[in-house]
Amino acid sequence: MNLFKSQPFLILLVFTVSRLVAADVSIRTMVDKNPVGLNDRFVYTIEVSGESTSLPRPVYPSFEGFSVLSGPNTSTNIQYVNGAMTSSNSYSFYLMPQKEGTFMIPSVSIDEGGETISSNSVEIKVVKGSAPANAxxxxxxxxxxxxxxxxxxxxxxxxxxxxxxxxxxxxxxxxxxxxxxxxxxxxxxxxxxxxxxxxxxxxxxxxxxxxxxxxxxxxxxxxxxxxxxxxxxxxxxxxxxxxxxxxxxxxxxxxxxxxxxxxxxxxxxxxxxxxxxxxxxxxxxxPLPLANKPSDFEGTVGNYRMDISADKTELKANEAVSLRLNINGQGNMKLLNAPKVNLPSDMEVYEPKEKTNVTRENNRIGGSKEIEYVIVPRFAGEYRIDPVTFSFFDPQKRTYQRATTRGITLNILPGDKTDASLLAGSSLSKQEITLLGKDIRYIKETFEYYPSGRKLYTNWLYLLSYLIPLIALLLAWRYQVYQNKLRGNVRLARQRKAGRVAAKHLAVARKMLKSNHKEDFYRATTDALQGFVCDKLDMQLSDFNLVEVSKLLEKSRMSQEDIAEYVTCLQESDFQRYAGSGMDTVEMKSFYTRVSNIMTGMEKSI
Missing domain, CATH: 2.60.40 (Immunoglobulin-like)
Structure with missing residues (x-):
């Protein structure tokens, strides 16, 4: 190979490597306080970091307007995370202002691979006064x-x-x-x-x-x-x-x-x-603009796409076909109203099923909504399902947009001859179609006779048949009175249901305990402890405060020991939920038992 001809390639390779090395090195500057008092000292730090232990040394700035009390004080930090090494060198200076005002400590630069990398500059505000030395x-x-x-x-x-x-x-x-x-x-x-x-x-x-x-x-x-x-x-x-x-x-x-x-x-x-x-x-x-607002717009805001599909386009009469309408994009999927699908009038349509999936990706809420229609064509022929349209407002473009699907053609072949003869020209409902072939009952040829002169009212089953409706009517009346009382007294309704709601939360906690899902376990115990007290005391969760709750519990029949145990359990549950659980399975079981016991005691006291 000609060495002269390879020189440009070598120069380009060296330049590229130096750029990559320089890209791995960064520099930044910071102070420990800002503003500072005239008689206060503060720390100015230069930090050079990268993926190598051989990091360049910075050129120190001029500290005009400040007295250097000490420095540079050097420290090194090396870390290994998932097999990758990072290191940093810190250079600290103890400074003291010389006068009041606003001063700029200029940026610091390093030379790495022939490239100069500069840090940020720091603006320091010096104010009058300082804390007395012997106070x-x-x-x-x-x-x-x-x-x-x-x-x-x-x-x-x-x-x-x-x-x-x-x-x-x-x-x-x-x-x-x-x-x-x-x-x-x-x-x-x-x-x-x-x-x-x-x-x-x-x-x-x-x-x-x-x-x-x-x-x-x-x-x-x-x-x-x-x-x-x-x-x-x-x-x-x-x-x-x-x-x-x-x-x-x-x-x-x-x-x-x-x-x-x-x-x-x-x-x-x-x-x-x-x-x-x-x-x-x-x-x-x-408010959403009124200009160019589509007639079919129902308040949906975001950015969406829509398509439609059928599991088959050729089938026999009286066979079912599944039609799926899918809407996906960014926005509030739970409040999205599905558009109307215009289907041929001589097709039987079952109640559509909706399935909503919410995603939380890239700090945005989005997802998809699928609407499934099950339709049954009753007659042979070719049927056209028109395109489906869906209007929404796009806040990025600040205009109304319309998503449109393609049309679908269904080719319906003649079905079974027996079914066709039964259904042709009929107006039977789905329930009536289900009963076809089952509507003829044969006459019984044998009978069970009772002897003449038998007195039915002497039979206890006969008498009980009269008492059961009366008892059921009385119980229904009492239950209706109870329900009316609950509807008229929200506080009473919450108090009566508090135990059942808390038991559901504890059931979730027990399930999470078995599967060792620690975060969900402590979330369920927190919901049980907070929700039970909120329901018993008719308190909104947003108004829940441990200090006020403790005062209200003291007015009930709860002992000080039980109140303290409740507060401890709730604080421990919150701490483990947000700070990360360090408990093992045995400690979680013990904590679950404590929560169950304290709630059982509270049920009897409040």
Whole structure:
């Protein structure tokens, strides 16, 4: 091979490899707080990560407006996940502002394979003031509590859009942003979101934690709940906030203000419970346009496709054929009204069967709806089923769309001669057709006679035949009175049915226990514990609060021990459901027994 001719290929190969290597390396910068006080120090960190342990060293920026107290302090982190290695090098600087104002720490760059890769720049706001150095024990306590206040720990309601059409889906995510250690969380109030149809996304038993840099500060982010909302009316609607309680770990700070404080801080800290609430979000819901609105439009919004098929197109008269209409796409499949299929009048049509399948893929709600028609042609000939049309509003295109299927031709051959002669020109119903051949009954030739003079009223069976209807009538009257009483008293109806509803939840929990589905097991126990108390106390689930429930239970005949056991079981069930169960099967069986026992005692006390 001519070496000169191969040089362009080698140059291209080296350039391609260098680009691939550079693509595996990333760099970012962050600070531990923003804004900062004039007399406060903060940490500025440069992080270089990639799939190699030989990562390039960054060129440090100029820290104009800041005093460098220490740095760079270097640390290395190597991880192996599913056989793939990732590593990162961190370079930290302890800085202190020199004056008030807004300062920009410029981006940092590295050279990898001949390509320059740059990080983000960080804007720091320096404000006047700082916590006093010798404020005593109360000041240290306030400083520790300050770690879980403000921007260090908060809950955010994120929506993908704030202006939509009626019935257009909105994706809502409730995200926890934190820069402190969070041990667990417990939902205190789940948003009801009136005016919306809600579809829940399944996020798993333990939320996935990612990282985001906001205003130069690195946060850990966990998505706690994600739903799709479909506004059912136009106007200004509100996405309600979510309320959770969080167990956060706060480090105990020493009183000295030394450069080496971080090396001597208490590594354990203390656990602080904090209740946090996300913000409410207002959604502007626009009515669907009246211009060019199809006459067959029934309010469906989304993007859909439709087709139709028959299991056979040639058959004999009086044989059944299955006609399937399938609609699939993105939107609220549960509220989708199936279009009308115009079938020939001389075909017998059975009640259609609908099957709805909802999918939750790529953060969108969609799926399919299948409508099956079973039809029986009674006469031979060629029949044409016209195309089916379906109108919907596409919010992306902001126009009404129409989906149309193809037409289907059925070739009906002459059926059995006997059936044809029986059915030709008749107007028999389906039930009458079923009885054909069974409507002739032969005369009995033998009889059973009773002796003359026999007195039937002396037979106890004869007397019982009169008493049974009277007893049945009395029982029916009592049952009707009871049902009327329940219908007129919703509270009483809920209280009477509370035990049966809770037993159904416990039955589901027992089934999940046998199949070792831990998340579903704890969801069922939570539903049983919460639902039973809500029904007994005539309380809505959205108003359920352990503090108020405990006060109401104290007014009943329940003992303090039983109330404490109920609260413990509910908290443990919620914790295992959301934080991920570490229990084995034996512990789950023991927990199921505890839940069953406490609910049996509550049934007698409330």
């Amino acid at each position: 005593g024990k109360s000041a240290l306590q306030n400083k520790e509590d300050a770690d879980i206040k403000g921007d260090n720990l908060y809950l955010k309601t994120e929506v993908d859009k704030k202006s939509v059409y009626q019935n257009e889906q909105i994706i809502v995510a409730y995200k926890l942003y934190f820069r402190v250690s969070v041990r667990s969380y417990n939902p205190e109030k789940i948003p009801a979101n009136p005016g919306f149809w809600t579809e829940e996304f399944q996020l798993g038993s333990q939320p996935t934690v990612n990282t985001e840099i906001i205003n130069g500060v690195n946060y850990q982010v966990a998505t706690l709940r994600q739903v799709a909302l479909f506004p059912t009316r136009s106007g200004q609607l509100t996405v309600e906030p979510m309320v959770i309680s969080v167990d956060a770990v706060v480090k105990r700070q020493r009183r000295s203000r030394s450069l080496f404080d971080d090396f001597f801080d208490d590594p354990f800290g203390r656990t602080v419970k904090k209740s946090i609430t996300s913000q409410a979000v207002t959604i502007n819901v626009k």
